[in-house]
Structures are given as structure tokens and as C-alpha cells.
Amino acid sequence: QIVSLGKYIRESFTFDDDAEVSVEIDPRGLTREHLEAFKEIGFNRISMGVQDFDPEVQEAINRIQSEDMTIQVVEWCRELGFKSINLDLIYGLPHQNVEKFRKTVRSVIDIKPDRIATFNYAHVPWMKKHQTIIKDEWLPSTDEKLKLLHLVIDEFTSAGYEFIGMDHFAFPEDEIVVAQNNGTLHRNFQGYSTKKGCDLIAMGITGxxxxxxxxxxxxxxxxxxxxxxxxxxxxxxxxxxLSHEDQLRKEIIMQLMCHFYLDKTSIGDAYNLSFDEHFSDALEAMEPMREDGLLEITEESITVLPVGRLLIRNITMAFDEYLTDKKEKKFSKTI
Incomplete structure (x- = not known):
């Protein structure tokens, strides 16, 4: 089925020779034959979830996936020649703490994937009914979650990974790091990308x-x-x-998320406006962040300082016209 579907897609579209073709896999139940089929139809990147190797955490989230299982799949991917392997972790899961999560993080470092993503667990049982089985007292506090995020950044950067921001890491020679360094990194609602300006066509339900x-x-x-x-x-x-205002704010948010820097003058020239006047409410909302040492704001630019990268979501919220109460500090909502 994989080969048949892949061949149909190949016949229906024209692929560039350097196309990035990625698939999200679940190691549980996966066989080497599945990976051989993906490779046959042109996939060259693999991403898979780990979440946490700790047995107590895995049981709480009903995802039993041993470290050995993950290592086996990574070895198959390397033997078959996939050029990039990404592993996903989640911090803030039930029963997590710094001591236990450090073991998972160091195990992932030993596996040495090309890229790593560490996502924040969003506990929304009123939206996702299956989360109602998770008791609030099982979840780490906001302070503990921030410690988990600090742990992730410290461990991965010490192991030679670059912190892209928004919880993503890659080795210095990775094209995503190169793109960030030369100012061409892009972000869409699916994540970071080196392919700015591409349309996204979704096939399938909810896409x-x-x-x-x-x-x-x-x-x-x-x-x-x-x-x-x-x-x-x-x-x-x-x-x-998107309205004209939507596109303006999207450009600002993307620049801050991708490069942690915004040239206020160039935005003003491109959109024919006075930046400080147009975004006076956003600048006012960011003033406490500047006072806390997260930002540097001058007449010409906004620079996110190293500690501010941890809270880049909160910083960019100041420019989201659809959010309310932007003056309030709601760090716990995104941490």
C-alpha cells in the first residue's frame, strides 16, 4: 500500500531533485519493510516520537515504547540511507521531573539524531477527553516545567546541538542552522523550514x-x-x-521566531508606517519583558536576548491582534 500510494503521488506531481520528503513514523509495530517501502518511493527524512523513555511516564500517557525499540528503528533508518532523523520529546508530562527526564535526554544524545524537537505538553482535558484520566497532581508545576526546559537546552547545547528556538535543536552543519545564521530560515504553522514561499497543499481529513x-x-x-x-x-x-494587517503581523512574528531580531525600520518602510505608532500597544506590552532582561528595544530594532529565547512565544504574543489581555504575564500558559 505504501509503495502503491507513493508511486501515485510521484506520477501526479513533479519533484525537485533536492526535494525534502519526510514521513512521521511510530516505532511501535513498525518493521524494516515499512522503512524500505518509504525509501523506495523517495522519502529521505524520518521523524518519530519518543516523548519520554521513563516507564512510569509512558504508562501514564499510554505510550509504551522502549529505548531499545527506538534505537533499532534509528539503526534501520541509517542502514537504509535516510539523510536526516528527528526525534521528538515532550516536557511537562505526568510524573516527569528533572532527575528522571535527564536520563531520557542523555539517552537521546547517545542516539545522536540529526534534529531534536522538544514540545510542551498542553493539558486541555476540556478539549481532549482522553486527557481526563490524567490527574492534575501528576503534572509538574510551572516552575518545574521551566526547569525541564532549561535542562533540555543545557544538555543538548552541551552535546553540540544548536538551539534553533521554539524548542528545536540541530547540529551546526544542518541546513536549518545554516538558514538561521544567514537569515533565510522560515516558519509556517507546521514548524521551521528552509523553503520560504512554498505553498502547502494538504490532502486527507482535517488537513x-x-x-x-x-x-x-x-x-x-x-x-x-x-x-x-x-x-x-x-x-x-x-x-x-489574511488581511493586510494579518500579513504585516505575521511577518513580524516570523522574523522574531526565526531570527530573534526585528528591524523596525525595514518593516516601517516596507509597509509604509511608523512602527512605534502602529504597534504602540505591543511595545507597551513588551516593556515588562524588556525590564526583565528578555529583550532589547531601540529606535531601530527589537532583539531577543538569550534568556528571552525561552519565552519567544510570549514575546511574539504581543503582536497577535487576536489575543486579549496582552499586558498580563501569562507565561504559565505557554510554558
């Missing part, structure tokens, strides 16, 4: 496309999706067209 200044989401059920496809129609059920 979100980004084409130009338009976002469009597909329907959410298979029955509805197949019915629309059979009728020869587009599967989009809702969309949004």
Missing part, C-alpha cells in the same frame, strides 16, 4: 493548506471526505484570507 495569503481546512470525517471527492469537488469546508 490545513496554506496557499498565498489563504488558509483552508478540509472536512473532518472520512465519509464526508470520500463523498466530496466522488463528486469531483474540493474538500475544503472553511478558510480564511
Amino acid at each position: 490545513i493548506s496554506e496557499v498565498g495569503d489563504i488558509y483552508a481546512q478540509n472536512v473532518k470525517t472520512l465519509d464526508e471526505y470520500y463523498e466530496i471527492i466522488d463528486n469531483g469537488e474540493l474538500t475544503t469546508f472553511k478558510g480564511y484570507k
Whole structure:
């Protein structure tokens, strides 16, 4: 099935010779034959979740995946010639603490993936009903989560990884680090990318496309999706067209997230506005962050200082027109 689907996609689209073709895999139940099939149809990057190797944490989140299983899959990927391997971790999970999570982090360092992502666990049982089985007292406090994030950054950077920001790490020679250093790194709603300006076409239920200044989401059920496809129609059920103001704020947020620096003068010239006047509310909201040593704000620019990179989400929230109460410090919401 993998080979058949892959060949159909290859026949339907033209691929560049240097195309980055990545697949997210789950080591549980995966065989070497699955990976051989992905390689046959042109996949060259692999990403897989680890979350945490600690047995107590794995049991609490109902994801049993041994370290040996992960190592075996990584070895298969390297033997088959996948050029990049990414491992995902999650901090803030039930029963995590600094001492136990350090063991997982160092095990991942020993595996030596090309890239590492460390995501913040969002506990939203009112939205995700399966999370109701996780008791609040099992979760690390906000202070403990910040310590976990510090641990991740300290351990991975000491092992030779570069901290890209937004919880991502890669080796210095990785193209994503090179792109950040030369100012060409881009970010879309799926994460960091070296391919700025590309449209995103989503296929399948719930998929979100980004084409130009338009976002469009597909329907959410298979029955509805197949019915629309059979009728020869587009599967989009809702969309949004970015306004001029949306595009302006998106550019600012992306520059800060990717480069931790914003040239206020160039933004003002590009959009024909006085930056400080147009964003007076955002600058006011960021003033406590500047006082706390997270930012440096001058007449010409905004620079995120090293400690501020930990809170880049909070910093960029100041420019999100759709958020309310931006003057309040809500670090715990994103940590």
C-alpha cells in the first residue's frame, strides 16, 4: 500500500531533485519493510516520537515504547540511507521531573539524531477527553516545567546541538542552522523550514493548506471526505484570507521566531508606517519583558536576548491582534 500510494503521488506531481520528503513514523509495530517501502518511493527524512523513555511516564500517557525499540528503528533508518532523523520529546508530562527526564535526554544524545524537537505538553482535558484520566497532581508545576526546559537546552547545547528556538535543536552543519545564521530560515504553522514561499497543499481529513495569503481546512470525517471527492469537488469546508494587517503581523512574528531580531525600520518602510505608532500597544506590552532582561528595544530594532529565547512565544504574543489581555504575564500558559 505504501509503495502503491507513493508511486501515485510521484506520477501526479513533479519533484525537485533536492526535494525534502519526510514521513512521521511510530516505532511501535513498525518493521524494516515499512522503512524500505518509504525509501523506495523517495522519502529521505524520518521523524518519530519518543516523548519520554521513563516507564512510569509512558504508562501514564499510554505510550509504551522502549529505548531499545527506538534505537533499532534509528539503526534501520541509517542502514537504509535516510539523510536526516528527528526525534521528538515532550516536557511537562505526568510524573516527569528533572532527575528522571535527564536520563531520557542523555539517552537521546547517545542516539545522536540529526534534529531534536522538544514540545510542551498542553493539558486541555476540556478539549481532549482522553486527557481526563490524567490527574492534575501528576503534572509538574510551572516552575518545574521551566526547569525541564532549561535542562533540555543545557544538555543538548552541551552535546553540540544548536538551539534553533521554539524548542528545536540541530547540529551546526544542518541546513536549518545554516538558514538561521544567514537569515533565510522560515516558519509556517507546521514548524521551521528552509523553503520560504512554498505553498502547502494538504490532502486527507482535517488537513490545513496554506496557499498565498489563504488558509483552508478540509472536512473532518472520512465519509464526508470520500463523498466530496466522488463528486469531483474540493474538500475544503472553511478558510480564511489574511488581511493586510494579518500579513504585516505575521511577518513580524516570523522574523522574531526565526531570527530573534526585528528591524523596525525595514518593516516601517516596507509597509509604509511608523512602527512605534502602529504597534504602540505591543511595545507597551513588551516593556515588562524588556525590564526583565528578555529583550532589547531601540529606535531601530527589537532583539531577543538569550534568556528571552525561552519565552519567544510570549514575546511574539504581543503582536497577535487576536489575543486579549496582552499586558498580563501569562507565561504559565505557554510554558
